Amino acid sequence: MEIVNICLYSLTLCFSIAVVIMSISIIFLMIIRWQFMRQDRVELLLMANTFMAGGEAVFFIGILSIFSIYGHVNEVFLFEGWFCLIIPFLLYIGGFTYFNSFALQAIYRYFRIAYRTNTKLQSFRFYQVCTVIIWLTSLGAMLTLLLCHQLEYIPYDYHCQVAPMNLQASLLLYSSGFIIPFSVTLFAYICAMRYIRKQASTLVTVNQNINNKRDIMVIKRLVIYLIIVGMNSSPHIVLPLIYLLSGFLPVWMIAAKWLLTSSCLLTILLFLLYTHPILKKLRSRSTSIRPNTIAAVTIQTT
Numbered sequence: 001m002e003i004v005n006i007c008l009y010s011l012t013l014c015f016s017i018a019v020v021i022m023s024i025s026i027i028f029l030m031i032i033r034w035q036f037m038r039q040d041r042v043e044l045l046l047m048a049n050t051f052m053a054g055g056e057a058v059f060f061i062g063i064l065s066i067f068s069i070y071g072h073v074n075e076v077f078l079f080e081g082w083f084c085l086i087i088p089f090l091l092y093i094g095g096f097t098y099f100n101s102f103a104l105q106a107i108y109r110y111f112r113i114a115y116r117t118n119t120k121l122q123s124f125r126f127y128q129v130c131t132v133i134i135w136l137t138s139l140g141a142m143l144t145l146l147l148c149h150q151l152e153y154i155p156y157d158y159h160c161q162v163a164p165m166n167l168q169a170s171l172l173l174y175s176s177g178f179i180i181p182f183s184v185t186l187f188a189y190i191c192a193m194r195y196i197r198k199q200a201s202t203l204v205t206v207n208q209n210i211n212n213k214r215d216i217m218v219i220k221r222l223v224i225y226l227i228i229v230g231m232n233s234s235p236h237i238v239l240p241l242i243y244l245l246s247g248f249l250p251v252w253m254i255a256a257k258w259l260l261t262s263s264c265l266l267t268i269l270l271f272l273l274y275t276h277p278i279l280k281k282l283r284s285r286s287t288s289i290r291p292n293t294i295a296a297v298t299i300q301t302t
Contacts, residue, residue, distance in 0.1 A: 002072045005157070008255035009065040009072075015262035016062030022269060023055030029282060042124050043278040046108060049131050050101040050272070054265050057094030060087050061262050064159045068255070071158020084160040085151050089142050092162075096138035096177045098265075099229070102222045103181040104130055106188035109215040114195045116208070141176055145169060157254050164254055167240035174237050182226045189219045214277060221275060225268050232264035 030044050037044060064087055104127070111121040120126060145151060145162065150169040153160045162169045196212055235257040243249040273279050 004252045005255045006069055006072050008252065008259050009068045012255070012259045012262045013062050013065040013069070015259070015266050016058045016065065019058040019262065019266045019269060020055050020062065022266075022273070023051040023058075026051050026273065026279070026282075027055075033282060037282065040278055040281065042108065042122065042127050044282075045124065045127055045131065046101065046105045047272070047276065047278055049134075050098065050105070051269065053094045053097035053101055054269055055094075057091055057098055058262055058265050060091035060094065061258055063087050064091065064161070065258065067159040068157055084153055085146065087159070088151050088161040089146055092145070092173065092177070093135075093138045093142050096141060097134055099177055099181040099226070100134045100138070102226055103184040103188075104134060106185040106219045106222050109219045110188040110192045112215050113192050113212050145172070154254070156251050162236075164239040164249060164257075165243045167244055170236050170240045174233065178226070178230050178233055182223075182230060185219070185222050185226055189216075189223050192216055192219055218277065221271075225271065229264055229268060232260050235260060 027048055030048050034041070034044070067084075067087070107130075108122070108127065111118070115121050150162055150166065150172075151160055152163050154163065162173060164170070193216065196216065235253070239249060239253055239257065242253075273283075
Protein backbone atom coordinates (compact mmCIF):
# COMPACT_ATOMS: atom_id res chain seq x y z
CA MET A 1 0.00 0.00 0.00
CA GLU A 2 2.93 2.33 0.69
CA ILE A 3 4.13 1.82 -2.89
CA VAL A 4 0.69 2.64 -4.28
CA ASN A 5 0.53 5.89 -2.32
CA ILE A 6 4.06 6.87 -3.35
CA CYS A 7 3.22 6.25 -7.02
CA LEU A 8 -0.03 8.22 -6.83
CA TYR A 9 1.59 11.17 -5.09
CA SER A 10 4.51 11.08 -7.52
CA LEU A 11 2.10 11.40 -10.44
CA THR A 12 0.32 14.19 -8.59
CA LEU A 13 3.63 15.99 -8.15
CA CYS A 14 4.37 15.68 -11.89
CA PHE A 15 0.97 17.13 -12.84
CA SER A 16 1.45 19.90 -10.28
CA ILE A 17 4.82 20.88 -11.73
CA ALA A 18 3.30 20.98 -15.23
CA VAL A 19 0.43 23.24 -14.10
CA VAL A 20 2.75 25.62 -12.23
CA ILE A 21 5.12 25.93 -15.21
CA MET A 22 2.21 26.54 -17.59
CA SER A 23 0.59 29.12 -15.28
CA ILE A 24 3.83 31.05 -14.81
CA SER A 25 4.49 30.98 -18.57
CA ILE A 26 1.04 32.31 -19.46
CA ILE A 27 1.13 35.07 -16.85
CA PHE A 28 4.63 36.04 -17.98
CA LEU A 29 3.43 36.19 -21.59
CA MET A 30 0.52 38.40 -20.51
CA ILE A 31 2.95 40.79 -18.83
CA ILE A 32 5.16 40.94 -21.93
CA ARG A 33 2.27 41.62 -24.33
CA TRP A 34 0.27 43.84 -22.00
CA GLN A 35 1.06 47.03 -23.95
CA PHE A 36 -0.07 45.46 -27.23
CA MET A 37 -3.34 44.17 -25.77
CA ARG A 38 -4.47 47.06 -23.56
CA GLN A 39 -7.89 47.03 -25.24
CA ASP A 40 -8.35 43.48 -23.85
CA ARG A 41 -6.94 44.18 -20.41
CA VAL A 42 -10.14 43.19 -18.54
CA GLU A 43 -10.13 39.76 -20.19
CA LEU A 44 -6.40 39.44 -19.52
CA LEU A 45 -6.94 40.32 -15.86
CA LEU A 46 -9.72 37.73 -15.44
CA MET A 47 -7.74 35.02 -17.20
CA ALA A 48 -4.57 35.86 -15.26
CA ASN A 49 -6.60 35.52 -12.07
CA THR A 50 -7.77 32.05 -13.13
CA PHE A 51 -4.25 30.85 -13.95
CA MET A 52 -2.79 32.43 -10.81
CA ALA A 53 -5.39 30.81 -8.54
CA GLY A 54 -5.14 27.43 -10.27
CA GLY A 55 -1.35 27.59 -10.23
CA GLU A 56 -1.31 28.47 -6.53
CA ALA A 57 -3.69 25.65 -5.60
CA VAL A 58 -1.74 23.04 -7.55
CA PHE A 59 1.60 24.36 -6.27
CA PHE A 60 0.53 23.56 -2.72
CA ILE A 61 -0.92 20.23 -3.84
CA GLY A 62 2.61 19.52 -5.05
CA ILE A 63 4.07 20.53 -1.68
CA LEU A 64 1.51 18.33 0.03
CA SER A 65 2.56 15.45 -2.25
CA ILE A 66 6.22 15.94 -1.34
CA PHE A 67 5.33 15.72 2.36
CA SER A 68 3.40 12.51 1.79
CA ILE A 69 6.09 10.90 -0.38
CA TYR A 70 8.73 11.73 2.23
CA GLY A 71 6.52 10.38 5.00
CA HIS A 72 5.70 7.13 3.22
CA VAL A 73 9.33 6.53 2.32
CA ASN A 74 10.79 7.34 5.74
CA GLU A 75 7.69 6.68 7.88
CA VAL A 76 8.19 9.99 9.66
CA PHE A 77 6.50 13.39 9.44
CA LEU A 78 9.02 16.17 8.87
CA PHE A 79 6.92 19.31 9.35
CA GLU A 80 4.69 19.94 12.32
CA GLY A 81 2.55 22.68 13.84
CA TRP A 82 1.59 25.81 11.92
CA PHE A 83 3.71 24.95 8.87
CA CYS A 84 1.66 21.81 8.38
CA LEU A 85 -1.59 23.80 8.53
CA ILE A 86 -0.48 26.66 6.28
CA ILE A 87 -0.14 24.36 3.25
CA PRO A 88 -3.81 23.28 3.02
CA PHE A 89 -4.85 26.78 4.13
CA LEU A 90 -3.19 28.37 1.08
CA LEU A 91 -4.21 25.44 -1.13
CA TYR A 92 -7.91 25.88 -0.39
CA ILE A 93 -7.68 29.67 -0.84
CA GLY A 94 -6.36 29.09 -4.36
CA GLY A 95 -9.04 26.49 -5.03
CA PHE A 96 -11.86 28.78 -3.86
CA THR A 97 -10.54 31.65 -5.98
CA TYR A 98 -10.09 29.36 -8.99
CA PHE A 99 -13.75 28.31 -8.99
CA ASN A 100 -14.98 31.85 -8.36
CA SER A 101 -12.81 33.20 -11.18
CA PHE A 102 -14.99 31.27 -13.64
CA ALA A 103 -18.10 32.90 -12.15
CA LEU A 104 -16.51 36.35 -12.50
CA GLN A 105 -15.67 35.65 -16.15
CA ALA A 106 -19.27 34.60 -16.79
CA ILE A 107 -20.57 37.78 -15.14
CA TYR A 108 -18.27 39.89 -17.31
CA ARG A 109 -19.51 38.19 -20.47
CA TYR A 110 -23.13 38.67 -19.44
CA PHE A 111 -22.55 42.38 -18.80
CA ARG A 112 -20.95 42.69 -22.25
CA ILE A 113 -24.13 41.29 -23.78
CA ALA A 114 -26.90 42.87 -21.68
CA TYR A 115 -25.19 46.12 -20.59
CA ARG A 116 -22.81 46.84 -23.45
CA THR A 117 -23.30 50.63 -23.14
CA ASN A 118 -22.61 50.67 -19.40
CA THR A 119 -18.90 51.39 -19.22
CA LYS A 120 -18.73 51.07 -15.42
CA LEU A 121 -19.77 47.40 -15.54
CA GLN A 122 -17.04 46.70 -18.08
CA SER A 123 -14.29 48.87 -16.64
CA PHE A 124 -10.89 47.53 -15.65
CA ARG A 125 -11.14 49.10 -12.18
CA PHE A 126 -14.47 47.37 -11.49
CA TYR A 127 -12.98 43.92 -12.14
CA GLN A 128 -9.85 44.77 -10.21
CA VAL A 129 -12.05 45.37 -7.18
CA CYS A 130 -14.08 42.19 -7.85
CA THR A 131 -10.88 40.15 -8.08
CA VAL A 132 -9.63 41.49 -4.74
CA ILE A 133 -13.03 40.77 -3.16
CA ILE A 134 -12.90 37.15 -4.39
CA TRP A 135 -9.45 36.62 -2.87
CA LEU A 136 -10.52 38.22 0.41
CA THR A 137 -13.68 36.10 0.50
CA SER A 138 -11.62 32.96 -0.03
CA LEU A 139 -9.25 34.07 2.71
CA GLY A 140 -12.16 34.65 5.09
CA ALA A 141 -13.71 31.26 4.37
CA MET A 142 -10.42 29.50 5.02
CA LEU A 143 -9.76 31.47 8.19
CA THR A 144 -13.14 30.23 9.44
CA LEU A 145 -12.12 26.62 8.80
CA LEU A 146 -8.71 27.19 10.37
CA LEU A 147 -10.07 28.86 13.51
CA CYS A 148 -12.70 26.14 13.86
CA HIS A 149 -9.89 23.54 13.78
CA GLN A 150 -11.22 21.87 10.63
CA LEU A 151 -7.70 21.58 9.18
CA GLU A 152 -5.89 18.72 10.83
CA TYR A 153 -2.97 16.34 10.45
CA ILE A 154 -3.67 13.02 8.71
CA PRO A 155 -1.22 10.64 10.46
CA TYR A 156 -1.45 7.81 7.92
CA ASP A 157 -0.83 10.17 4.97
CA TYR A 158 1.76 12.50 6.56
CA HIS A 159 0.18 15.87 5.73
CA CYS A 160 -2.54 18.28 6.88
CA GLN A 161 -5.89 18.90 5.21
CA VAL A 162 -9.62 18.81 5.92
CA ALA A 163 -10.01 15.27 7.25
CA PRO A 164 -11.63 13.02 4.61
CA MET A 165 -13.91 11.66 7.37
CA ASN A 166 -15.19 15.14 8.25
CA LEU A 167 -18.47 15.31 6.33
CA GLN A 168 -19.53 18.69 7.72
CA ALA A 169 -16.34 20.50 6.69
CA SER A 170 -16.29 18.70 3.33
CA LEU A 171 -19.85 19.81 2.60
CA LEU A 172 -18.94 23.38 3.50
CA LEU A 173 -15.93 23.27 1.19
CA TYR A 174 -17.84 21.77 -1.72
CA SER A 175 -20.90 23.99 -1.41
CA SER A 176 -19.10 27.31 -0.98
CA GLY A 177 -16.16 26.41 -3.21
CA PHE A 178 -18.03 24.84 -6.11
CA ILE A 179 -21.83 24.90 -5.95
CA ILE A 180 -22.11 28.68 -5.47
CA PRO A 181 -19.69 29.63 -8.31
CA PHE A 182 -21.29 27.03 -10.59
CA SER A 183 -24.78 28.37 -9.84
CA VAL A 184 -23.65 31.94 -10.61
CA THR A 185 -22.03 30.85 -13.89
CA LEU A 186 -25.08 28.85 -14.95
CA PHE A 187 -27.39 31.73 -14.02
CA ALA A 188 -25.28 34.15 -16.12
CA TYR A 189 -25.55 31.76 -19.09
CA ILE A 190 -29.34 31.44 -18.75
CA CYS A 191 -29.80 35.22 -18.42
CA ALA A 192 -27.56 35.87 -21.43
CA MET A 193 -29.51 33.39 -23.57
CA ARG A 194 -32.84 34.90 -22.52
CA TYR A 195 -31.60 38.40 -23.31
CA ILE A 196 -30.41 37.43 -26.78
CA ARG A 197 -33.70 35.70 -27.57
CA LYS A 198 -35.65 38.80 -26.49
CA GLN A 199 -33.42 40.98 -28.66
CA ALA A 200 -33.71 38.68 -31.69
CA SER A 201 -36.32 40.87 -33.33
CA THR A 202 -34.41 44.13 -32.82
CA LEU A 203 -31.76 45.56 -35.10
CA VAL A 204 -28.29 44.47 -34.05
CA THR A 205 -25.06 45.30 -35.84
CA VAL A 206 -23.00 42.53 -37.40
CA ASN A 207 -20.09 43.14 -35.02
CA GLN A 208 -22.39 43.11 -31.99
CA ASN A 209 -23.97 39.87 -33.15
CA ILE A 210 -20.54 38.27 -33.53
CA ASN A 211 -19.47 39.51 -30.10
CA ASN A 212 -22.67 38.18 -28.50
CA LYS A 213 -22.19 34.74 -30.04
CA ARG A 214 -18.59 34.66 -28.87
CA ASP A 215 -19.53 35.71 -25.33
CA ILE A 216 -22.31 33.09 -25.18
CA MET A 217 -19.87 30.42 -26.35
CA VAL A 218 -17.36 31.44 -23.68
CA ILE A 219 -19.98 31.28 -20.90
CA LYS A 220 -21.18 27.90 -22.18
CA ARG A 221 -17.64 26.55 -22.08
CA LEU A 222 -17.18 27.93 -18.56
CA VAL A 223 -20.27 25.99 -17.45
CA ILE A 224 -18.90 22.82 -19.07
CA TYR A 225 -15.48 23.33 -17.46
CA LEU A 226 -17.06 23.77 -14.03
CA ILE A 227 -19.15 20.62 -14.51
CA ILE A 228 -15.99 18.67 -15.33
CA VAL A 229 -14.08 20.14 -12.39
CA GLY A 230 -17.07 19.57 -10.10
CA MET A 231 -17.30 15.92 -11.08
CA ASN A 232 -13.58 15.49 -10.44
CA SER A 233 -13.95 17.27 -7.10
CA SER A 234 -16.76 14.96 -6.01
CA PRO A 235 -14.36 12.72 -4.00
CA HIS A 236 -14.28 15.53 -1.41
CA ILE A 237 -17.91 14.55 -0.71
CA VAL A 238 -17.81 10.88 -1.69
CA LEU A 239 -14.97 9.93 0.66
CA PRO A 240 -16.70 11.19 3.84
CA LEU A 241 -19.88 9.40 2.75
CA ILE A 242 -17.96 6.15 2.21
CA TYR A 243 -16.46 6.46 5.68
CA LEU A 244 -19.85 7.35 7.19
CA LEU A 245 -21.56 4.32 5.63
CA SER A 246 -18.79 1.73 6.01
CA GLY A 247 -16.68 3.05 8.87
CA PHE A 248 -13.59 2.41 6.77
CA LEU A 249 -11.64 4.43 4.20
CA PRO A 250 -8.72 3.01 2.17
CA VAL A 251 -5.65 5.23 2.48
CA TRP A 252 -4.96 5.19 -1.28
CA MET A 253 -8.27 6.98 -1.93
CA ILE A 254 -6.89 10.21 -0.44
CA ALA A 255 -3.88 10.08 -2.76
CA ALA A 256 -6.17 9.28 -5.70
CA LYS A 257 -8.32 12.31 -4.82
CA TRP A 258 -5.37 14.69 -5.10
CA LEU A 259 -4.17 13.00 -8.29
CA LEU A 260 -7.61 13.47 -9.82
CA THR A 261 -7.70 17.10 -8.74
CA SER A 262 -4.27 18.00 -10.17
CA SER A 263 -4.83 16.17 -13.46
CA CYS A 264 -8.23 17.83 -13.86
CA LEU A 265 -6.77 21.30 -13.28
CA LEU A 266 -4.06 20.61 -15.85
CA THR A 267 -6.66 19.45 -18.40
CA ILE A 268 -8.92 22.47 -17.89
CA LEU A 269 -6.05 24.95 -18.14
CA LEU A 270 -4.93 23.28 -21.37
CA PHE A 271 -8.47 23.54 -22.76
CA LEU A 272 -8.55 27.22 -21.81
CA LEU A 273 -5.18 27.79 -23.44
CA TYR A 274 -6.32 26.43 -26.80
CA THR A 275 -10.01 27.42 -26.86
CA HIS A 276 -10.41 30.74 -25.01
CA PRO A 277 -10.45 33.72 -27.43
CA ILE A 278 -8.15 35.96 -25.40
CA LEU A 279 -5.56 33.21 -24.96
CA LYS A 280 -5.67 32.36 -28.66
CA LYS A 281 -5.06 36.02 -29.38
CA LEU A 282 -2.29 36.11 -26.78
CA ARG A 283 -0.48 33.22 -28.45
CA SER A 284 -0.83 34.76 -31.87
CA ARG A 285 2.28 36.43 -33.25
CA SER A 286 0.14 39.09 -34.90
CA THR A 287 -0.89 40.53 -31.51
CA SER A 288 1.54 43.40 -31.85
CA ILE A 289 -0.25 44.64 -34.99
CA ARG A 290 -3.61 46.09 -34.11
CA PRO A 291 -6.17 46.49 -36.94
CA ASN A 292 -7.60 49.74 -35.55
CA THR A 293 -4.10 51.24 -35.52
CA ILE A 294 -3.59 50.35 -39.18
CA ALA A 295 -6.99 51.78 -40.06
CA ALA A 296 -6.15 55.03 -38.26
CA VAL A 297 -2.88 55.40 -40.17
CA THR A 298 -4.66 54.77 -43.48
CA ILE A 299 -7.22 57.46 -42.75
CA GLN A 300 -4.57 59.97 -41.85
CA THR A 301 -2.55 59.31 -45.01
CA THR A 302 -5.58 59.70 -47.24
